[in-house]
Amino acid sequence: MTITSQYRQDGEVLVIRVGEKFDFSxxxxxxxxxxxxxxxxxxxxxxxxxxxxxxSSALGMLLNMQKSLKSGNYAYSIExxxxxxxxxxxISRFDKKFKLR
Amino acid sequence: xxxxxVDDEPINRILLLNMLNAEGYEDCIEAENGSQAIEKFKSExxxxxxxxxxxxxxxxxxxxxQLRKHTSKEYLPxxxxxxxxxKASLVKCLEVGGNDFATKPFDRHILIAKIRAHLKIRAxxxxxxxxxxxxxxxNQRVAREHAIVEHIFSNAIVNDPRVLSYFDYCIKxxxxxxxxxxxxxxxPSGGIYFVVGDFTGHGLASAVGALPVTRAFQEMSxxxxxxxxxxxxxxxxxxxxxxxxxxxxxxxxxxxSTGSHITLWQGGMxxxxxxxxxxxxxxxRPSRHMALGILDDDxxxxxxxxxxxxxNEQLIIVSDGLIEVMDSKKNMxxxxxxxxxxxxxxxxxxxxxxxxxxESALLFNVNDSFDDDVSAVIFSAQPIQLxxxxxxxxxxxxxxxxxxxxxxxKQPDVLQRVLQIAGQCEGVQSIxxxxxxxxxxxxxxxxxxxxxxxxxxxxxxxxxxxAYYELREAALKKLDEANIIIRxxxxxxxxxxxxSVVDSGNGFDWDSLxxxxxxxxxxxxxxxVHALCSKVGFEDGGRKVTCVLxxxxx
Numbered sequence: 001m002t003i004t005s006q007y008r009q010d011g012e013v014l015v016i017r018v019g020e021k022f023d024f025s026x027x028x029x030x031x032x033x034x035x036x037x038x039x040x041x042x043x044x045x046x047x048x049x050x051x052x053x054x055x056s057s058a059l060g061m062l063l064n065m066q067k068s069l070k071s072g073n074y075a076y077s078i079e080x081x082x083x084x085x086x087x088x089x090x091i092s093r094f095d096k097k098f099k100l101r
Numbered sequence: 102x103x104x105x106x107v108d109d110e111p112i113n114r115i116l117l118l119n120m121l122n123a124e125g126y127e128d129c130i131e132a133e134n135g136s137q138a139i140e141k142f143k144s145e146x147x148x149x150x151x152x153x154x155x156x157x158x159x160x161x162x163x164x165x166x167q168l169r170k171h172t173s174k175e176y177l178p179x180x181x182x183x184x185x186x187x188k189a190s191l192v193k194c195l196e197v198g199g200n201d202f203a204t205k206p207f208d209r210h211i212l213i214a215k216i217r218a219h220l221k222i223r224a225x226x227x228x229x230x231x232x233x234x235x236x237x238x239x240n241q242r243v244a245r246e247h248a249i250v251e252h253i254f255s256n257a258i259v260n261d262p263r264v265l266s267y268f269d270y271c272i273k274x275x276x277x278x279x280x281x282x283x284x285x286x287x288x289p290s291g292g293i294y295f296v297v298g299d300f301t302g303h304g305l306a307s308a309v310g311a312l313p314v315t316r317a318f319q320e321m322s323x324x325x326x327x328x329x330x331x332x333x334x335x336x337x338x339x340x341x342x343x344x345x346x347x348x349x350x351x352x353x354x355x356x357x358s359t360g361s362h363i364t365l366w367q368g369g370m371x372x373x374x375x376x377x378x379x380x381x382x383x384x385x386r387p388s389r390h391m392a393l394g395i396l397d398d399d400x401x402x403x404x405x406x407x408x409x410x411x412x413n414e415q416l417i418i419v420s421d422g423l424i425e426v427m428d429s430k431k432n433m434x435x436x437x438x439x440x441x442x443x444x445x446x447x448x449x450x451x452x453x454x455x456x457x458x459x460e461s462a463l464l465f466n467v468n469d470s471f472d473d474d475v476s477a478v479i480f481s482a483q484p485i486q487l488x489x490x491x492x493x494x495x496x497x498x499x500x501x502x503x504x505x506x507x508x509x510x511k512q513p514d515v516l517q518r519v520l521q522i523a524g525q526c527e528g529v530q531s532i533x534x535x536x537x538x539x540x541x542x543x544x545x546x547x548x549x550x551x552x553x554x555x556x557x558x559x560x561x562x563x564x565x566x567x568a569y570y571e572l573r574e575a576a577l578k579k580l581d582e583a584n585i586i587i588r589x590x591x592x593x594x595x596x597x598x599x600x601s602v603v604d605s606g607n608g609f610d611w612d613s614l615x616x617x618x619x620x621x622x623x624x625x626x627x628x629x630v631h632a633l634c635s636k637v638g639f640e641d642g643g644r645k646v647t648c649v650l651x652x653x654x655x
Contacts, residue, residue, distance in 0.1 A: 017404060020330070021517070023541055027570045049364065049405040050329035053537035056626030057545065060560060068563035080364070080407040082327060083290060083357055084534035091632040092625055101407075 002026060005033040011040050015079075017047040022054035030061050034069065042075060046098075049080035059092050066097060077101055102220050103128045105147035107138040107164070108182070109156045113205075117151060117182070124213050135159035139167050148223055149216060152199070154183040154190070165198040176226035178219030182207060247277065250305065254278070258315050260285050263487060264293055267356075269479040271455035273471065280307030281420050281474040282349075284315055286322035287487045289530040291358035294322045294331065295478075298351040298393075299370065299420040303474045310349060310394075313338050325530045328355045329403035332366040332393065336401050339394030348394035352418050360483045363416060366405045368392050371424050372436050374417040375408055380447035385440055410482035415453060417443065422473035423458065426466040434465050455479050496527040496593025505585045510552070511577055516544055519587055526591035528652045529598060535633050536598060536650060542626045543602040543646055544587065549573060551606030551644065552583040560623035593652070597635075601647040608642030 002019030003026055016033045018026065034044060046062065048054070066076060077099040081089060089100060104126055108114045114131050121129050130145055132138040135158050142150070150168070154161040165179055181194040181202040194202040200219060203212045264285045272283055282298040296318055300307035317338050321331050332353050339349055350369030356362070367373065369392030372385040390402055410416060424434045434442075442461045446453055455477040462475070501522050509515055520537050523529065529536055549555045553576040559569040583605050590599040611627070631637050636649040 020327070021537075023516075024545065024570060024573075025513070027567065031567065047404070049407060050327055050403045052327055052330070053534040053541070055538050055541040055545065056629055059625055059629075060566065060623055064560075064563055064566040067566075080405065082364070082534070083362075084532070087535065088538055088629065088633075091629055 003029040003033050007038075007041070008045070011038055013043045013045055014041050015045045015047050017049070018051050018054075018058075020050055020052045022048070022051050022058040024055075024057035024061075026058070027061060030065070034065055037069075037072065041072075043077065044069070044074050045077045045079050047079045048082070048085055051082070051085055054085055054088055056092075059088075059094070062094070063097065075099070102126060102148040102223075103130065103145065104216070105130050105132060105138065105141055105145065105150045107132045107135070107150065107156075107161070108153040109133055110153075113153065113182075120209055120213070121216075126216075135161070135164040135167075138164055139171075142168055143171060148177075149220055150177070150179045151216075152179055152181050154181055154185055154194070161199075162193060162197045169198045173230075174226075175230050176223045178223055180212075180215060180219065182212075247305070251277065254308065254311070257312055258282070258284070261287065263287075267293060267360075267480065267483070267485065268295070269455045269481070270477065271459045272474075272476045272478075273459065274303065274474045275422070275471055276304040276474075278303075278305045278308035279311075279474050280304065281422065281476040282311045282314065283476060283478055284318050286319055288322060288355060289325035291487065292360075292485050293356045293487070294318070294328075294354070295356070295480075296331075296335075296351055296353050297370070297418045297420065297476060297478050298349045299422070299474065299476070300349045301347045303422075307347065310339060310343050310347065313342050314349065323530065324524075325533055328353050328364045328366050328405050332368070332390075332405075333398070333401055333403050336393045336396065337398055340397070343394050348392040350388075350392040350421070352388075354416075356480065356485060358485050360485050361410050361412070363408050363410065363480075364405050365408060366390070366403070371419055371421055371439075374415075374440060374443060375410065376415045376417070376443070376447065376453065378411070378414075380444050383440065383444050383447065385436065387436075412482055414482050416480045416482075417453065417458075418476075418478045419458065420474065420476040422471055422475040423462045423477055425473065426462050426471065428465055429467045434462060438465070453479065496591075498590075498592050498594065499526055500588065500590045501526070502586065502588045505587070507580045507583045510548060510580065510583060510585065516541060519544065523589045523600075526589060526598065528591055528593035528596065532598070532650060532652050536600075539630055539633055539648055539650060540587070540589075540600060542630050543600065543648065544585065546626060546646075547585045547602050547604035547606070548577075550609060551604035552580065552585065553577060554606065557623040566623075596652045598650045598652055599647065600650070601645060603641070603645040606644060608644040611639045611643050 003016060005014060005016045007013065008015050014037060076097065078089060079101045104121060106114050106117045106129060118129055130141055130147065132141045134156050152161045152164060161181055168179065178200045181199045182205060183202060184205045186204055191202055201215055203215065264287050268285060270283055272281060280300040280303040282296065285293055285295040288294050298314065300310050314335055317334055321334060352370050352373060353366045355364045367388035368390035370388050372387040375384045375386065377383060386406065389404060419439060424436060424439050426434050443453055458477045459475060503519055505515060520540060523536055523540055524533055553573060555569065555573055559565040586603045588601045630648060634648040635651050638647050
């Protein structure tokens with residue numbers, strides 16, 4: 001398992017922690033991480049603290065998550081990205097779609 | 102056992118000699134007077150002396166002090182055989198250094214019993230002396246071995262003073278060897294890596310683990326890997342090196358070049374503390390993990406936290422030795438105690454220094470020293486301005502070319518293996534993640550669009566997004582003739598890395614893909630490559646792409 005998920009703040013925040021590499025090989029796992037959300041969940045946070053690199057398919061997966069959860073009106077954030085990964089997110093202007101922390 | 106008989110009367114000597122022989126003491130020597138006794142004593146080293154008091158040249162009382170001058174530390178029994186019976190004389194026998202006396206005419210049973218008792222004491226004292234000698238030798242050997250190990254440690258565990266200058270620290274071992282460890286290294290991206298570790302116990306046994314940890318930490322720092330990876334690798338090393346009952350609690354961190362973002366992995370250490378603008382903003386951040394060297398790799402959790410510090414705000418790390426001090430009522434200081442100490446100092450506008458924390462703990466302590474190794478390490482947020490080390494050697498230029506056929510393209514980890522090769526090139530350390538992203542992008546473009554001829558627009562709907570990847574898998578399975586050639590050229594002297602990817606597909610119209618719609622979950626790869634590289638060029642109708650990345654000085 002390279003992707004793990006857990007809840008924070010009494011289930012209000014789903015934290016999806018991605019492994020060292022974030023690319024299309026995680027497609028299934030990443031999708032499973034946000035299926036079956038409990039009703040009280042309001043925010044989805046993607047934790048990239050241990051992620052060394054990501055590519056455009058990972059960006060696509062992030063956006064796809066937002067698309068498929070559109071009806072839920074969740075808040076989205078990306079946490080703890082390392083400098084070089086942050087750079088990718090900034091280049092792709094992901095700050096417009098995710099709160100970067 | 103050799104016995105020396107000293108008497109001026111031959112008849113007395115014969116009497117004693119016969120008696121001793123009869124009791125099994127065969128090795129007896131004789132002296133007729135005091136000076137001969139001293140001679141024989143020196144040349145023969147007897148184990149016991151039977152000494153007459155009244156002799157013509159010098160009395161037995163005068164002989165004893167002479168003999169004692171030459172005796173070693175071993176117990177040498179001297180028994181007076183005397184005709185004198187007055188108390189004063191008998192007392193004098195002992196006062197001059199004799200050990201016992203027998204009055205003439207002596208009772209043979211009593212005299213033999215005394216001789217036996219004294220010889221037994223001598224044997225015991227000889228054994229003690231031997232043991233003392235062995236112990237002394239052993240001590241000398243241990244001291245020498247410690248000196249050797251200390252020498253190795255002091256050479257192996259050295260922090261760069263320029264990096265060290267960003268920390269305020271106070272590290273006091275309980276023994277000559279430290280079971281606590283503080284390492285810091287410059288990171289290739291201009292920040293700092295550090296480890297504050299605490300091995301089980303203290304002394305030499307707990308210090309030995311520091312060597313492999315230090316080596317691995319220094320190597321990984323140079324490669325610029327993530328804190329998570331450092332934690333994982335150190336865990337593996339310690340699992341392999343340390344016995345099962347030993348492990349290392351640790352705080353591992355990476356400070357970015359602005360000095361305000363710190364990534365932390367904390368296992369088994371006391372909570373780290375973070376100061377804020379006001380005393381009331383002091384925060385504690387407890388360890389999330391178990392110490393290193395306990396969990397197997399598949400159980401190991403690499404999760405890290407990121408903390409943010411404003412300028413001059415402090416990150417304070419202490420080892421358990423500092424907070425497990427006890428006052429006279431056996432109360433321990435603990436995490437909350439040290440937290441209160443810091444808060445009080447902040448309220449009083451005192452500067453928090455490692456030395457001050459050490460002294461506060463010492464003040465709390467009922468003893469005037471610590472039983473465990475004690476460490477306090479403080480980083481005050483500030484931009485890191487470490488000049489890159491000027492490499493005395495020129496970086497090696499290299500070219501790696503990987504030709505992937507259909508069979509290889511089907512390997513699930515093929516891209517990982519290519520990335521691994523790329524990661525080995527000299528000069529890539531500072532842009533490793535970026536290089537990985539670019540390579541991954543170019544490879545997937547070549548495979549998905551060039552070779553497998555998939556259409557990205559499929560990915561515009563959520564269902565299509567997943568269908569796309571299912572299609573990719575199916576198409577890859579059926580693939581039987583294709584190739585992708587990846588060439589990674591590292592030019593450290595020009596601070597450049599050139600990556601080119603050629604595929605056996607039909608090529609594409611690169612100009613039409615320049616515009617990105619930010620809302621779409623596809624089509625941003627090429628734009629990203631453009632943004633990350635200083636040069637991107639297509640050839641051969643889009644079948645070949647060449648990118649140049651700037652590595653910068655490192």
